[in-house]
Amino acid sequence: MRHLLDFQGWTRPEVENLLDTARVMAEVLERPVKKVPALQGFTVATVFFEPSTRTRISFELAARRMSADVVSFAAQASSLQKGESYKDTLLTLEAMGIDAYIIRADSAGVPHQATRWVKGVVVNGGDGRRAHPTQALLDAYTLLEALGTLEGKKIAIVGDILHSRVARSNVELLPLLGAEVWVAGPPTLLPQTLPGARLTPHLEEALAEADAVMVLRLQKERMEAGLIHLQDYIAHYQVTEERLRKAKPNAPLLHPGPMNRDIELEGTLADSERSLVNRQVRNGQAVRMAVLYHLLVGKER
Amino acid sequence: MLLIQNVKLVDALGERGPVDVLIGEGRILSLNGGKAETVMDGRGLYLVPGFVDLHAHLREPGQEVKEELSTGLLAAVRGGYTDIVSMPNTTPPVDTPEAVRALRKKAQALGLARLHPAAALTQGQEGKTLTEIGLLQEAKAALLTDDGHTNEDAGILAAGLLQASAFGLPVAVHAEDASLRRGGVMNDGPLADLLGLPGNPPEAEAARIARDLEVLRYALRRSPKRPHLHIQHLSTRRGLELLREAKRAGLPVTAEATPHHLTLTQESLRSFDPLFKVAPPLRTPEDVEALIEGLLDGTLDAIATDHAPHTQAEKEMDLLRAPFGIPSLEVAFPLLYTELHLKRGFPLRRLVELFTDGPRRILGHKPLHLEEGAEASLVLLDPRERPVDPKAFASKARFSPWAGWVLGGWPVLTLVEGRVVHQALE
Ligand SMILES: [Zn+2]
Numbered sequence: 117m118r119h120l121l122d123f124q125g126w127t128r129p130e131v132e133n134l135l136d137t138a139r140v141m142a143e144v145l146e147r148p149v150k151k152v153p154a155l156q157g158f159t160v161a162t163v164f165f166e167p168s169t170r171t172r173i174s175f176e177l178a179a180r181r182m183s184a185d186v187v188s189f190a191a192q193a194s195s196l197q198k199g200e201s202y203k204d205t206l207l208t209l210e211a212m213g214i215d216a217y218i219i220r221a222d223s224a225g226v227p228h229q230a231t232r233w234v235k236g237v238v239v240n241g242g243d244g245r246r247a248h249p250t251q252a253l254l255d256a257y258t259l260l261e262a263l264g265t266l267e268g269k270k271i272a273i274v275g276d277i278l279h280s281r282v283a284r285s286n287v288e289l290l291p292l293l294g295a296e297v298w299v300a301g302p303p304t305l306l307p308q309t310l311p312g313a314r315l316t317p318h319l320e321e322a323l324a325e326a327d328a329v330m331v332l333r334l335q336k337e338r339m340e341a342g343l344i345h346l347q348d349y350i351a352h353y354q355v356t357e358e359r360l361r362k363a364k365p366n367a368p369l370l371h372p373g374p375m376n377r378d379i380e381l382e383g384t385l386a387d388s389e390r391s392l393v394n395r396q397v398r399n400g401q402a403v404r405m406a407v408l409y410h411l412l413v414g415k416e417r
Numbered sequence: 418m419l420l421i422q423n424v425k426l427v428d429a430l431g432e433r434g435p436v437d438v439l440i441g442e443g444r445i446l447s448l449n450g451g452k453a454e455t456v457m458d459g460r461g462l463y464l465v466p467g468f469v470d471l472h473a474h475l476r477e478p479g480q481e482v483k484e485e486l487s488t489g490l491l492a493a494v495r496g497g498y499t500d501i502v503s504m505p506n507t508t509p510p511v512d513t514p515e516a517v518r519a520l521r522k523k524a525q526a527l528g529l530a531r532l533h534p535a536a537a538l539t540q541g542q543e544g545k546t547l548t549e550i551g552l553l554q555e556a557k558a559a560l561l562t563d564d565g566h567t568n569e570d571a572g573i574l575a576a577g578l579l580q581a582s583a584f585g586l587p588v589a590v591h592a593e594d595a596s597l598r599r600g601g602v603m604n605d606g607p608l609a610d611l612l613g614l615p616g617n618p619p620e621a622e623a624a625r626i627a628r629d630l631e632v633l634r635y636a637l638r639r640s641p642k643r644p645h646l647h648i649q650h651l652s653t654r655r656g657l658e659l660l661r662e663a664k665r666a667g668l669p670v671t672a673e674a675t676p677h678h679l680t681l682t683q684e685s686l687r688s689f690d691p692l693f694k695v696a697p698p699l700r701t702p703e704d705v706e707a708l709i710e711g712l713l714d715g716t717l718d719a720i721a722t723d724h725a726p727h728t729q730a731e732k733e734m735d736l737l738r739a740p741f742g743i744p745s746l747e748v749a750f751p752l753l754y755t756e757l758h759l760k761r762g763f764p765l766r767r768l769v770e771l772f773t774d775g776p777r778r779i780l781g782h783k784p785l786h787l788e789e790g791a792e793a794s795l796v797l798l799d800p801r802e803r804p805v806d807p808k809a810f811a812s813k814a815r816f817s818p819w820a821g822w823v824l825g826g827w828p829v830l831t832l833v834e835g836r837v838v839h840q841a842l843e
Contacts, residue, residue, distance in 0.1 A: 203733045223735035224613040225689025244737070246613030284613055307610035 119238040120407055121227050122247035123288035131256070131292050137406035137414070138257055138399070144181065145402055155184035158412050161214045162188045164241065165202060165221040170373065171241055174397070175218045175250075178404035184412075187214070202226055203233050210234045216412055219243070237411040245279050250407055251372055252285035254400040256293060258392050259328055261399070262368045267294035272322040272363070274355055275332030275380055276305040277315075282372045283332060287313040298322040302353060304343040319353050326363040330370040331355050334380045346379070356382040360390075368392045419835070420451065421797065424459025426787045428466050429770035438464060440793045443835035447789060457830070457842065459797065465769050466785040467499025467794035467833065469776035471589075471673055472564070472649055472721035473746060475501070475532075477520070479508030484726040484744075484813050486520070490529035492724070492746040492812040494839040497772075497796040497828035501530045502780070505537045506565040512537035512548045514556035521557060529838050533559035533780065538577045538588060542566045547577055554584035559780055562589035564649055567625065569595060571632050578636035582644035587671070587779060589647040590629055592656070593697060597621035602736050604683040604698045612686060614736060617698050623655040630663045633670060647779055648672040650723050652697040654707035661716045671779050673721035674708045676749045680756045681818060691732050691739030692818050695725070709757065712771060713764075719775035722749050726814030744814035748805055750798070752819060754826030797830035797842075 117130070144152055160179040162172050172188060179186045191205055206217065216237045219227045224244035231238050242248040256266070263269055271290055277283045277299045290297050291312040298314045299306070300322035306315055316322050323329065339346050360367065369381075369390045377383040385391060418441040425434040426448075437450030438459070475489035493501045503520065505511035511520065517534045524532030536558035540546045544566055553561070561581055568574045568590055581588050598621040603609050605616025626648060636644040651657060651672045663670050677695060682702050685693040693699060711717040725742025732739055745752075750772060757763035774784040785791060802825040807817040831839035 201730055201734055203730075221735060223737040226735050228689040229733075229735065244613055245615075278610075281613060284611075307607075308605075309607045309610060311607075311611065 141405040142402040155182035248281040252289040269327040272326040323362040418453035420453035421459040429774040463798040468772040469500040473724040493530040499794040517556040578644040587645040592625040619653040671718040696741040751824035793835040
């Protein structure tokens with residue numbers, strides 16, 4: 117692969133190959149000295165036009181654990197308002213000899229645009245509502261750890277699907293691995309269609325016999341925009357112990373974080389046995405190491 | 418005196434010739450040749466009446482970094498336009514008779530295309546208080562519009578239609594329901610969902626057209642003179658259906674379509690290139706087919722460019738922040754000549770009419786036909802093909818969604834009242 121923008125056009129062997137590498141990287145992370153020389157001499161830049169400390173640290177640690185040099189650029193919205201464009205910023209970095217750019221932005225397509233401007237490889241670190249491919253990869257990895265296979269498994273994604281890049285990337289990726297994906301949310305927060313997913317406004321329908329449940333963060337902005345009333349959301353879409361009984365026994369629970377306890381998810385569930393949230397964070401590093409490795413030195417794809 | 422020999426003629430009346438056209442004293446003196454100092458070989462070329470654009474953003478005053486009269490009007494004559502209606506959403510907006518007069522004066526001094534400034538319908542284009550409509554008409558404002566803003570207050574639009582009807586001015590509307598459109602940057606639907614881009618639904622256009630037609634009915638009932646509602650840059654099949662019904666019912670309504678809505682679709686947004694970001698957004702192939710049908714059956718009255726220049730840097734921002742708009746004065750005719758006439762057999766006579774008499778009728782100007790005594794505001798077109806090269810644009814906006822498209826029908830000579838304002842003959 118040349119860049120990682122989303123999963124349009126990807127094949128199952130390509131995904132499996134990447135996840136195999138992630139398994140090797142996970143082993144590295146188990147060692148007392150969590151460092152390999154794989155990316156020595158490469159420079160990786162995290163370019164975050166939208167702040168996200170968690171994702172940035174995960175990427176930066178992933179790069180450092182493979183001995184890459186890392187620079188981080190956090191653009192404030194204000195500097196963009198002053199007329200400095202995304203393009204100018206990237207061209208400045210390009211002049212400094214960057215090999216890989218991890219780009220995050222609040223507008224869909226910025227990483228796609230970046231591939232037209234820079235010679236280095238581009239990793240989408242989350243763009244608007246469009247995609248968050250490394251999040252989907254770490255979700256898939258975590259689900260495979262828990263379920264063994266995704267073939268024929270029913271995965272329910274619950275919440276604000278319309279505005280969620282995490283949902284879009286999972287809906288592209290999980291079916292590639294054989295999963296059946298259901299998305300559930302209030303009609304104001306559902307897209308018209310999402311190829312690869314079954315859509316429903318009824319949480320129970322998505323949860324019924326689900327093998328795993330992924331809960332999305334509900335953003336305050338949606339309430340402010342008048343798209344949903346908070347109490348109505350909690351009453352009908354909060355994932356609770358009680359509602360989870362519809363799913364398969366002990367179906368694992370995922371959340372991309374950060375969580376709004378007792379809004380999208382019953383607080384006690386977040387700390388329960390079935391929550392894989394900490395596994396997700398940990399696997400995130402291994403998956404991101406695998407992505408950087410494939411893009412910078414791997415010949416596959 | 419200028420003689421163009423062996424040239425084919427096309428106007429709203431049809432195609433004829435070849436003939437030898439003698440031009441002098443600002444008029445067509447003869448279609449049977451004569452003596453002239455300058456003689457041109459018109460073999461293989463078409464002579465048509467000068468084009469009229471109902472909808473160009475020339476950005477002066479206030480945004481000269483994007484475009485100014487000198488560049489915009491030069492772009493116009495290079496595109497075969499002899500007459501241009503400029504939109505009033507400048508900084509400040511053109512909402513006073515003085516502003517209209519100042520623009521006309523400056524344009525006259527440039528001696529390129531003739532400028533017919535549109536004025537704002539409401540002060541500051543804020544949609545709250547009507548402008549001095551009678552005085553604007555005396556200053557020769559071409560029409561009234563808050564284009565770019567969407568006239569949320571139906572009562573003000575009704576008052577504007579009533580007041581404008583007394584002075585014979587059309588009221589042009591950007592028909593989009595802003596609350597349904599919200600932050601949409603592309604056509605709403607499955608593709609917007611897939612691309613994760615906020616959608617602007619076709620229903621936002623249809624809902625507003627439906628409302629505006631009711632407002633027009635009200636104005637028609639209340640005014641002793643016939644009001645005239647003009648719908649700008651119509652983009653949807655449903656909007657077109659509403660317009661067709663209204664015309665059948667005899668409502669005094671006209672409408673325009675743009676070159677981009679006729680040749681591009683929402684598929685372009687797959688590139689995430691803000692070059693294709695425009696309002697109303699590029700729609701589906703079905704909408705494009707409906708618009709072409711509407712041009713053929715007379716539901717649509719004119720092709721207007723909505724020429725909307727921006728700086729390169731602005732168009733290289735992300736899709737949420739980049740401004741809406743496509744520059745098109747220099748390619749509009751070749752584009753539609755090639756894509757509609759050559760590729761789809763769209764009648765040339767009708768295409769020319771949509772660039773000439775169609776907009777002229779909307780402005781209340783007399784039709785212009787190629788006959789002895791007619792005003793010599795004319796364009797010579799070369800059917801030979803060449804690629805679109807935005808770097809060679811006269812417009813300050815030197816980018817184009819059609820860059821590299823190979824087109825024929827390029828204007829090689831533009832005359833305004835017999836004066837050569839553009840010459841690209843080899
Ligand atoms: Zn408009």
